Amino acid sequence: MKNLTVEDARGRMLDGAARLGVEAVALSQAVGRMLAEDIVADRHQPPFDASAMDGWAIRRADYGAVDSFAIVGESAAGRAYRQAVQAGQAVRIFTGAPVPAGADLVVIQEEATRDGERVTFAAGDNPKTNIRPAGGDFRSGDRLLEAGVRVDPWRLSLAAAAGRAELSVVRRPKVAILATGDELVAPGGAPASDQIFESGSFSLAALIEAWGGQAIKLAPAADSVEAIAAAVAGAAVDLVVTIGGASVGDYDLVKPAMQRLGLDLRVQTIALRPGKPTWFGFIEGGRRVLGLPGNPASALVCAELFLRPLLAALSGADAALPFGVARLAAPLPANGPREHWMRAARTIDAEGRVSVTPFPDQDSSLVGVFARADALVMRPAGAPAALAGDLVTTLALARA
Numbered sequence: 001m002k003n004l005t006v007e008d009a010r011g012r013m014l015d016g017a018a019r020l021g022v023e024a025v026a027l028s029q030a031v032g033r034m035l036a037e038d039i040v041a042d043r044h045q046p047p048f049d050a051s052a053m054d055g056w057a058i059r060r061a062d063y064g065a066v067d068s069f070a071i072v073g074e075s076a077a078g079r080a081y082r083q084a085v086q087a088g089q090a091v092r093i094f095t096g097a098p099v100p101a102g103a104d105l106v107v108i109q110e111e112a113t114r115d116g117e118r119v120t121f122a123a124g125d126n127p128k129t130n131i132r133p134a135g136g137d138f139r140s141g142d143r144l145l146e147a148g149v150r151v152d153p154w155r156l157s158l159a160a161a162a163g164r165a166e167l168s169v170v171r172r173p174k175v176a177i178l179a180t181g182d183e184l185v186a187p188g189g190a191p192a193s194d195q196i197f198e199s200g201s202f203s204l205a206a207l208i209e210a211w212g213g214q215a216i217k218l219a220p221a222a223d224s225v226e227a228i229a230a231a232v233a234g235a236a237v238d239l240v241v242t243i244g245g246a247s248v249g250d251y252d253l254v255k256p257a258m259q260r261l262g263l264d265l266r267v268q269t270i271a272l273r274p275g276k277p278t279w280f281g282f283i284e285g286g287r288r289v290l291g292l293p294g295n296p297a298s299a300l301v302c303a304e305l306f307l308r309p310l311l312a313a314l315s316g317a318d319a320a321l322p323f324g325v326a327r328l329a330a331p332l333p334a335n336g337p338r339e340h341w342m343r344a345a346r347t348i349d350a351e352g353r354v355s356v357t358p359f360p361d362q363d364s365s366l367v368g369v370f371a372r373a374d375a376l377v378m379r380p381a382g383a384p385a386a387l388a389g390d391l392v393t394t395l396a397l398a399r400a
């Protein structure tokens with residue numbers, strides 16, 4: 001339980017973490033949610049042979065054979081021409097309108113000359129048909145979206161095109177965030193000379209929402225076992241994320257506070273830099289608790305490495321992190337005994353090659369460095385010195 005590898009720690013946190021329940025939401029509320037049902041079309045799209053152009057619907061056999069066509073009606077989008085087109089007849093037609101029975105060619109209007117109730121065409125060889133067949137986009141019975149995908153703006157359009165007003169999605173994991181520490185003052189407040197502004201909970205709340213969770217910020221708690229236990233006791237959530245008080249100091253009281261709530265500790269410390277004091281367990285009510293260290297970079301790196309996969313698992317998404325590879329732009333010294341996730345700047349050259357430059361100061365207290373980083377670079381525990389050009393494992397940080 002102590003000094004676990006990052007992988008083992010993540011494995012323990014994900015153990016038993018399964019998709020939560022399901023709820024129906026209106027289409028307009030569905031973006032970002034995990035689909036909990038297959039979306040199957042019950043209608044062709046388009047439902048009819050549709051014109052791809054503004055022009056004239058005729059029989060192909062007439063094209064080049066008939067000099068002048070009799071205009072017999074009009075087919076507009078939403079207002080079809082309901083009769084069949086006969087030999088020598090033309091129907092005025094617009095993009096998206098049903099092609100009338102009998103017609104199998106749409107001549108674009110740029111090639112037509114209208115004279116009263118008659119129209120003639122500048123006949124060429126092999127005219128384009130300009131008809132989109134019924135079911136050309138999708139057919140009745142097609143599985144359009146599969147349970148387990150995240151609804152994004154494009155998938156939303158597909159569900160709407162299939163006529164769905166509501167979608168069945170996975171309930172969002174509810175995550176309480178508790179910042180702890182006597183030194184913390186909310187931004188906008190008046191800090192004493194020995195206090196700092198609380199910053200960690202803001203990033204965490206935003207990340208939790210971006211990863212599909214519902215963030216609930218609890219009022220920050222002072223460094224007291226009673227205050228911390230009381231803050232968490234009544235939180236009706238799936239997961240509690242605490243910030244700070246994770247280490248071994250006299251005022252690192254989050255674990256003792258959680259013991260009052262029946263803490264079943266599964267991860268005690270991790271061979272990780274930053275984030276060694278990160279811990280995980282269960283408290284009463286089957287609630288999970290992820291204890292993040294207070295140093296801002298430690299909290300955010302550990303959110304990426306542990307909270308993100310955990311939220312994915314509870315949402316029914318793939319919990320695997322989207323690691324990448326990149327070339328180091330600068331050499332790095334040998335690494336110590338902890339797996340190191342370095343804050344880095346990422347550049348992509350004209351040929352699409354990705355390179356990364358870890359910032360020289362990797363102190364875990366630096367909020368400023370994190371704000372400039374757009375990737376994390378992984379150095380395995382005990383890795384020898386690395387050269388510029390060496391390949392390294394990376395994790396891109398989503399920048400808005």
Ligand SMILES: Nc1nc2c(c(=O)[nH]1)N[C@H]1C(S)=C(S)[C@@H](COP(=O)(O)OP(=O)(O)OC[C@H]3O[C@@H](n4cnc5c(N)ncnc54)[C@H](O)[C@@H]3O)O[C@H]1N2
Pocket residue numbers: 179180181183184196197198199200201243244245246247248249252274275276277292293294295296298364365
């Ligand atoms: N003797 C040892 N000391 C420390 C160890 C150790 O193994 N032995 N581990 C170090 C490591 S590694 C880390 S990381 C820190 C983590 O400590 P805690 O999780 O107990 O965090 P705190 O002491 O509460 O705070 C650390 C630092 O971060 C600031 N902080 C806390 N919460 C917030 C917040 N919400 N927003 C902004 N800043 C926050 C806090 O003021 C401290 O400066 O412990 C090392 N010590």
Ligand code: MOO
Pocket residue numbers: 272273274275276277293295297298364365
């Ligand atoms: O996790 Mo601590 O940030 O390694 O210094």
